[in-house]
Amino acid sequence: MSEPKETVGRIAVAFQIPSAIVVLFRSVVQCFAAYILLPKGSLSIQPDMSSQCSHLDEVRDVSPKTDGCEECLKMGDEWVHLRMCLLCGHVGCCDSSKNKHATRHYGNTGHPLMRSIETGEDWGWCYVDELEIAV
Ligand SMILES: [Zn+2]
Ligand SMILES: [Zn+2]
Ligand SMILES: [Zn+2]
Numbered sequence: 001m002s003e004p005k006e007t008v009g010r011i012a013v014a015f016q017i018p019s020a021i022v023v024l025f026r027s028v029v030q031c032f033a034a035y036i037l038l039p040k041g042s043l044s045i046q047p048d049m050s051s052q053c054s055h056l057d058e059v060r061d062v063s064p065k066t067d068g069c070e071e072c073l074k075m076g077d078e079w080v081h082l083r084m085c086l087l088c089g090h091v092g093c094c095d096s097s098k099n100k101h102a103t104r105h106y107g108n109t110g111h112p113l114m115r116s117i118e119t120g121e122d123w124g125w126c127y128v129d130e131l132e133i134a135v
Pocket of ligand 1: 054127128
């Protein structure tokens with residue numbers, strides 16, 4: 001016969017909770033709710049979207065196919081910086097070059113990942129996700 005007694009005891013305890021604690025608890029819940037709701041539009045999207053490239057498993061162990069921009073070499077043209085496709089090793093010129101062959105290579109082939117092959121530069125780029133990747 002201990003069950004009913006316990007229930008009565010719980011109700012009694014519940015009624016004894018000072019209202020100040022109830023108010024405090026309520027404001028904590030409200031702060032928590034605001035914390036959950038607020039980042040949905042602003043903060044929470046950034047870390048997820050900006051740090052994830054879904055194409056990294058397409059990277060192949062490639063080396064540069066040519067000593068300079070493949071197309072510019074054929075045309076006898078000049079380039080500013082060189083970028084290498086991480087899927088096929090195509091070497092193209094950067095967007096500061098007038099021909100932008102690296103970006104055009106992405107347009108022609110759909111190969112989304114490239115890296116800089118300039119000395120001392122170790123960054124890559126995903127054209128689809130438009131974010132920097134580790135190389
Ligand atoms: Zn990507
Ligand atoms: Zn070029
Ligand atoms: Zn390629």
